[in-house]
Amino acid sequence: MSDWIIRGGAVLSGTVPVQGSKNAALPILAATLLVEEPVTLTNCPALRDVENMLRILEALGVTVVRGANALIVDSRTAENWVLPTALSGELRSSIFLLGSVLSRFGAADAPYPGGCEIGNRPIDLHLKGLRRLNAQIREQGGRIVCRGKLTGAVVDLEYPSVGATENVMLAACRAKGRTTIRNAACEPEIADLGAFLNACGFRVDGAGTPTVVIDGVETGHGTAFRIMPDRIVTGTYLLAAAITGGDVTVTDTRPETVEPLLSKLTESGCAVTRGRGSVRVRAPERIRSVGFTETRPYPGFPTDLQPLLFAVLSRANGTSVIVENVFENRFRHAQELNKMGAKNRILDRTAILTGAERLHGASVTAHDLRGGAALVLAGLFAEGETVIGHAERIERGYERMDEVIGSLGGSIARKEENLDDEEKTRQTGAGELPV
Numbered sequence: 001m002s003d004w005i006i007r008g009g010a011v012l013s014g015t016v017p018v019q020g021s022k023n024a025a026l027p028i029l030a031a032t033l034l035v036e037e038p039v040t041l042t043n044c045p046a047l048r049d050v051e052n053m054l055r056i057l058e059a060l061g062v063t064v065v066r067g068a069n070a071l072i073v074d075s076r077t078a079e080n081w082v083l084p085t086a087l088s089g090e091l092r093s094s095i096f097l098l099g100s101v102l103s104r105f106g107a108a109d110a111p112y113p114g115g116c117e118i119g120n121r122p123i124d125l126h127l128k129g130l131r132r133l134n135a136q137i138r139e140q141g142g143r144i145v146c147r148g149k150l151t152g153a154v155v156d157l158e159y160p161s162v163g164a165t166e167n168v169m170l171a172a173c174r175a176k177g178r179t180t181i182r183n184a185a186c187e188p189e190i191a192d193l194g195a196f197l198n199a200c201g202f203r204v205d206g207a208g209t210p211t212v213v214i215d216g217v218e219t220g221h222g223t224a225f226r227i228m229p230d231r232i233v234t235g236t237y238l239l240a241a242a243i244t245g246g247d248v249t250v251t252d253t254r255p256e257t258v259e260p261l262l263s264k265l266t267e268s269g270c271a272v273t274r275g276r277g278s279v280r281v282r283a284p285e286r287i288r289s290v291g292f293t294e295t296r297p298y299p300g301f302p303t304d305l306q307p308l309l310f311a312v313l314s315r316a317n318g319t320s321v322i323v324e325n326v327f328e329n330r331f332r333h334a335q336e337l338n339k340m341g342a343k344n345r346i347l348d349r350t351a352i353l354t355g356a357e358r359l360h361g362a363s364v365t366a367h368d369l370r371g372g373a374a375l376v377l378a379g380l381f382a383e384g385e386t387v388i389g390h391a392e393r394i395e396r397g398y399e400r401m402d403e404v405i406g407s408l409g410g411s412i413a414r415k416e417e418n419l420d421d422e423e424k425t426r427q428t429g430a431g432e433l434p435v
């Protein structure tokens, strides 16, 4: 476990280039199993979750070369379709490897992914979609065992699940015939996955829209691809400006992928400037409350930014209401923020926030990735020091957050506890092995 110490009273200002998207990189890495030639990926973030995915691929026999600015992934050497239990358990989103492993080998065997801090995270929609493509699936002894030669079909998703959409897309690329996914998730990361698959010679139409049509082909070919920018990390650093009354510009990003947040920031009294690949937020000393916000699948307000907005509204002038429609247990940061002087009440999926003039440092716990990042934002504003326990959970999604915040004038000090080098590398995905 690693603690972070956040010093309060910061007013963040400066420019930060945003990292590559975790939630685009993970399905794209899973997709490398579909081509039997080397793939070169750039802008892939150095994160714990990405490192875990790479280790799962290596356990399947894939060759991974971690360069300073690029990853080379070569699945010609892949020969194993049994996902390792420990690593797959650690990375629950490894479940969308099912589609690509099954497509590649005609078989797949994965541990049943557990729930996590924010919800049960069922996979019924994944399995229903794969069965529509002729996968025979048995669930036994905590594992999911799949067999079958995949054939195209119409897949109607009862809910626009991001992971289920990705799993079916990966399974459909080399299936015999046409697959149409209806009520597909429209998140930008789906469009990025579709762009990657087409760059590999697959035939994917409509990725990022509610209807995705895929015509199966025998196999794909290698390519070089740049992962899209991370829209949630973009929003996080813009919200860091908002909570500290600062002036922050995020570059190398796509403003159009964070529009729901930008309109909230404008409503709160921030000056928002959209540039070519950049967004600048200049915040007033204290933002206004923004009334009512509810999370929805894209293009609605993203659930992943809910904890971050929650922290910022905890100090706004006025009362705000947030409804979390996507996950059933995504308010665990609320009690931690109340330890810092925030005033919020949770009624099932609804949070009522009465903005506090001040927050004060406290010892708090990062229960999950985005909830932990929310505590960092609150700590940057609070008076005194905030100690965040289980801060390693934040590093699952944020690359070198302490350095980024430091470059903007804030202060995050690490209190590592006897982590050996192996554990440090595993946790941050940092470090480069020889190319």
Ligand code: EPZ
Residues within 6 Å of the ligand: 022, 023, 026, 093, 119, 120, 121, 122, 123, 124, 125, 126, 127, 159, 160, 161, 162, 163, 164, 185, 187, 303, 304, 326, 327, 328, 369, 370, 397
């Ligand atoms: C992806 O998770 C993201 N993770 C999440 O980001 C993100 O919050 C989520 O999409 C929603 O945008 C990655 O891309 C790695 P879903 P995923 O399937 O695919 C229910 C972060 O912080 N559902 O769209 O798991 C589910 O319970 C993470 O970066 C079913 O009922 O999300 C949830 O209520 C957190 N059955 C809702 O759908 C299923 O088979 C949305 O889940 C699948 C999902």
